[in-house]
Amino acid sequence: MPVFMLLLARFMKEAVTMEKIVSLCKRRGFVFPGSEIYGGLANTWDYGPYGVELKNNIKKLWWKNFVQDREDMVGVDASILMNPRVWEASGHIASFSDPLMDCKKCHERVRGDKLLEEKLGIEGVVGKSLKQISELIQTHKVQCPKCGAHDWTEARSFNLMFKTYQGVIEEEAAMVYLRPETAQGIFVNFKNVQQTTRKRLPFGIGQIGKAFRNEITPGNFTFRTREFEQMEIEYFVKEKEWKPIYDAWREDMNTFFVQKLGLKKEHMRWRQHDAKELSHYSKETWDVEYKFPFGWGELWGIAYRTDFDLKQHEKFSGEKLEYMDPETNEKFIPHCIEPTFGVERTLLVTLIEAYDEDEAESAKGEVEKRVVMRFSPALAPIKAAIFPLMKKDPLGSRAREIFNNLKKNFVIEYDESGAIGKRYRRHDELGTPFCFTVDFQTIEDDTVTVRHRDSMKQERIKISEIEGFLREKLE
Numbered sequence: 303m304p305v306f307m308l309l310l311a312r313f314m315k316e317a318v319t320m321e322k323i324v325s326l327c328k329r330r331g332f333v334f335p336g337s338e339i340y341g342g343l344a345n346t347w348d349y350g351p352y353g354v355e356l357k358n359n360i361k362k363l364w365w366k367n368f369v370q371d372r373e374d375m376v377g378v379d380a381s382i383l384m385n386p387r388v389w390e391a392s393g394h395i396a397s398f399s400d401p402l403m404d405c406k407k408c409h410e411r412v413r414g415d416k417l418l419e420e421k422l423g424i425e426g427v428v429g430k431s432l433k434q435i436s437e438l439i440q441t442h443k444v445q446c447p448k449c450g451a452h453d454w455t456e457a458r459s460f461n462l463m464f465k466t467y468q469g470v471i472e473e474e475a476a477m478v479y480l481r482p483e484t485a486q487g488i489f490v491n492f493k494n495v496q497q498t499t500r501k502r503l504p505f506g507i508g509q510i511g512k513a514f515r516n517e518i519t520p521g522n523f524t525f526r527t528r529e530f531e532q533m534e535i536e537y538f539v540k541e542k543e544w545k546p547i548y549d550a551w552r553e554d555m556n557t558f559f560v561q562k563l564g565l566k567k568e569h570m571r572w573r574q575h576d577a578k579e580l581s582h583y584s585k586e587t588w589d590v591e592y593k594f595p596f597g598w599g600e601l602w603g604i605a606y607r608t609d610f611d612l613k614q615h616e617k618f619s620g621e622k623l624e625y626m627d628p629e630t631n632e633k634f635i636p637h638c639i640e641p642t643f644g645v646e647r648t649l650l651v652t653l654i655e656a657y658d659e660d661e662a663e664s665a666k667g668e669v670e671k672r673v674v675m676r677f678s679p680a681l682a683p684i685k686a687a688i689f690p691l692m693k694k695d696p697l698g699s700r701a702r703e704i705f706n707n708l709k710k711n712f713v714i715e716y717d718e719s720g721a722i723g724k725r726y727r728r729h730d731e732l733g734t735p736f737c738f739t740v741d742f743q744t745i746e747d748d749t750v751t752v753r754h755r756d757s758m759k760q761e762r763i764k765i766s767e768i769e770g771f772l773r774e775k776l777e
C-alpha cells in the first residue's frame with residue numbers, strides 16, 4: 303500500500319458500530335445479556351459493575367441539574383403499581399397501543415407503522431389508521447424483514463401495558479398494570495406535593511423510575527426494551543405562560559446534552575410532531591433525536607400536555623386538583639409541560655460518543671490499536687486507578703495506603719495484576735481518566751506518576767496533591 307494511503311488510513315477513523323459497543327460492554331462489564339446462563343431472555347439486559355456506575359452517574363447528574371439545583375423543582379418516587387383507574391383516566395387503557403401485524407409465512411410479528419416508516423419516512427405514516435396501514439403495506443408490497451415474503455395479516459391494535467395480579471387470586475378484579483410511564487405517578491401526587499411544599503406556580507416535580515412496555519419490536523441493543531427507566535418532569539404553569547417556559551425547557555435540554563453530558567451538538571437534532579402525530583393530550587411536542595449508528599432515533603422528548611391529565615384525574619377520582627393563586631385567590635387547574643428522558647437511551651448515547659480507537663505503544667515497543675472510552679470525568683464509572691509497579695512491598699503496601707485514603711471520597715480501583723501496559727489498556731476501555739502508579743521513586747520522594755487517559759502523557763505529582771488534583775478534574 304502506498305505510504306500516503308497508510309497515513310490516510312491512520313487519520314480516517316473507523317465508524318463506531320453497534321457491534322463494537324455491544325462487544326465492549328460485554329468484555330468490560332458494562333452490560334450483559336439478561337439471564338445469560340439460562341440462554342437469555344430476549345431483549346433483556348443487565349448492567350454490570352461499570353454499567354451501574356455509569357447509569358448512577360447519569361441519574362445523579364440529571365437529578366442534581368433538574369431537581370436539586372433549582373428552587374422551582376422538587377422530587378417524588380411513586381409506586382410502579384397504581385390503581386388501574388389511573389390508566390383509564392390517562393387514556394392508556396383505551397389508546398396506548400401499536401399496530402401489530404404477523405407474517406403469515408414465518409409468523410414474524412412486526413409493528414406495521416415502523417415497517418412502513420422504513421419505506422415512506424415518518425411523514426408517510428403518522429396519523430394513519432389501522433386500515434390505512436394495512437392498505438399501504440399492500441400498495442407498497444412491503445416485505446417481511448425475516449423471510450422476505452409479502453403475506454401479512456391485517457393490522458390490529460395491541461395494548462402495550464403489562465398486566466399482572468395483585469394478591470393471591472388471579473381474577474379480573476385483582477388485575478393491575480406495570481406502569482408504562484412515570485408521569486402518572488407525578489400527576490396523582492400533585493395535590494400532596496403542592497400542599498406539603500407550598501410551591502407556587504410555576505413549579506415542577508421530577509421523578510426517576512422504571513417503566514414497562516410490551517413492545518412488539520424491541521431491539522437495537524438497549525435502545526428499545528420492555529423494561530426501562532425514565533427521568534421525567536411535570537412542570538406546572540398558568541395557561542397563558544406556557545410558551546416561553548416551554549421554550550426555556552428546550553434550551554435547558556440542549557444545555558444538559560452539550561454541557562453536562564459533554565455530547566456533540568452535531569449528533570442531535572430537534573423534530574417537531576405534526577398535527578397527525580401529536581398524542582391526544584398534547585398541543586406541541588418535540589423529540590430530541592440522536593444519530594445512532596443505526597440511524598436517527600428518539601432520545602428525549604418534550605410535550606405541552608395542557609391541563610389534560612389533572613382534569614382527567616379530577617374527573618375519575620372525584621378529588622379537586624385545583625391550585626389557588628395566592629395573589630388573586632383564583633382557583634384553576636394548572637397546565638403542564640413534560641420534558642422526558644430515557645435513562646438507557648442516554649447511557650447508550652454516552653457509550654457511543656465516548657468510544658474511540660487510536661494507537662498506543664505496546665511493552666515491546668510496537669504500535670497497536672487502542673480502544674479508549676473518552677467519558678467526561680463526571681460520567682466515568684471509575685475516576686482513578688491505583689497501581690503498584692510491583693505487588694511486593696514496599697510498593698504494594700504504599701499503593702494500598704493511597705487507595706484506602708482516596709476510596710473514602712472517590713470511586714476508584716486498585717489493580718496490581720499483569721503488566722502495567724495491560725492495566726492501562728483495561729482502564730482505557732473502562733474510561734478511567736487517571737491512573738496513578740507507585741514505583742521505586744515513590745519510596746524515596748513521596749511522588750507517583752499520573753497517566754492521562756486521553757493523551758497517554760505521564761507526569762509526577764506528590765501523593766499529598768492527588769486528592770486536590772482529582773477534585774479539580776471532577777468539578
Ligand code: ATP
Binds near residue numbers: 601
Ligand atoms: P418511541 O417513539 O421510541 O417508542 P416514545 O415516544 O413512545 O418512544 P415516550 O413515551 O416519549 O417515548 O417516553 C419517554 C422516553 O422514554 C423516550 O424519549 C425514550 O428515551 C424512553 N423510552 C421510551 N420507550 C422506550 C423503550 N421501549 N426502551 C427504552 N427507552 C424507552
